[in-house]
Amino acid sequence: MSIWWSLHLRREAASVPLARRLLVGTMETAGVDPEVLYDLSVALSEACANAVEHGGPHATSESSGAYRVTAYLDGEKCRIEVADSGPGIAPLRGRTAPRQAPDDAEHGRGLGLIHALADHVDVATKPGRPGTVVSFDKLLKWRKDTPLMAV
Template identity: 40%
Template sequence: MNQETASSGSQLEARVRNFSVLLSPTPRGARLGRLLATEQLRTWGLPTDPAAHVVAELAANAATHGRVQGRDFRLTLYVVGRTLRIEVTDTRGDRLPCAGRPADDAESGRGLVLVDALADRWGVIPAPCPRKTVWAELDLAPAPEAL
């Protein structure tokens, strides 16, 4: 689902945009999520970095740690004002993420450390059982002044 609404204000036009897609909880689904998010951000005229990295990490976590056979995960992008919110909802509400630092010799476990470094804010929201939503917000740069 892709939706855009605009409401007229004084001189600023407030736009609310959203994009949402169900993806298979596989490495292929996670890659597709990153590609679709990147293309949607380009369509909206927004920068793709660091959002593409955040989407990649959250989608990979959903495909790896939030996977339940036969149940998809949802990727949603919201733009409200100057904030991009990325949400990934999976069906493993019993497995909450933590951004603890992994051991130096660990081969995985750095995804949320990256999200923590790249996002301005992030967290997890328990959703109706058995789901959870991991979200991250990025503050977008103000639009350049018109000449």
């Protein structure tokens, strides 16, 4: 089974639960295991929250007030991409995951959570061009009672 969808959302806090609800509804209907579904929905919420907070505006971008979410469920894997038109983020400089924020910090945990919840994470920015794409993958497990088992 293969399912994919893409959303073009305004950079507003209200867009985060919208993206999460679409992902949860799609994955519940497809029969994805609730534990995997929870991990992916939290990771998606963090990536969307980062796009809303840090994703623009950029003076040369027509879509500076928006970001894009794309999800692919393909067989045994789910891949999610969240793309914005902001200034980008600093490179990880040889690290594979961001530094952990202090326990009492109110911000700075998003990418760390995504790394903890997903099987593979990629954060891409292109020098000289606005925008960041956060993409992450997770292997899927299926409920035993699902009619749409991965084939």
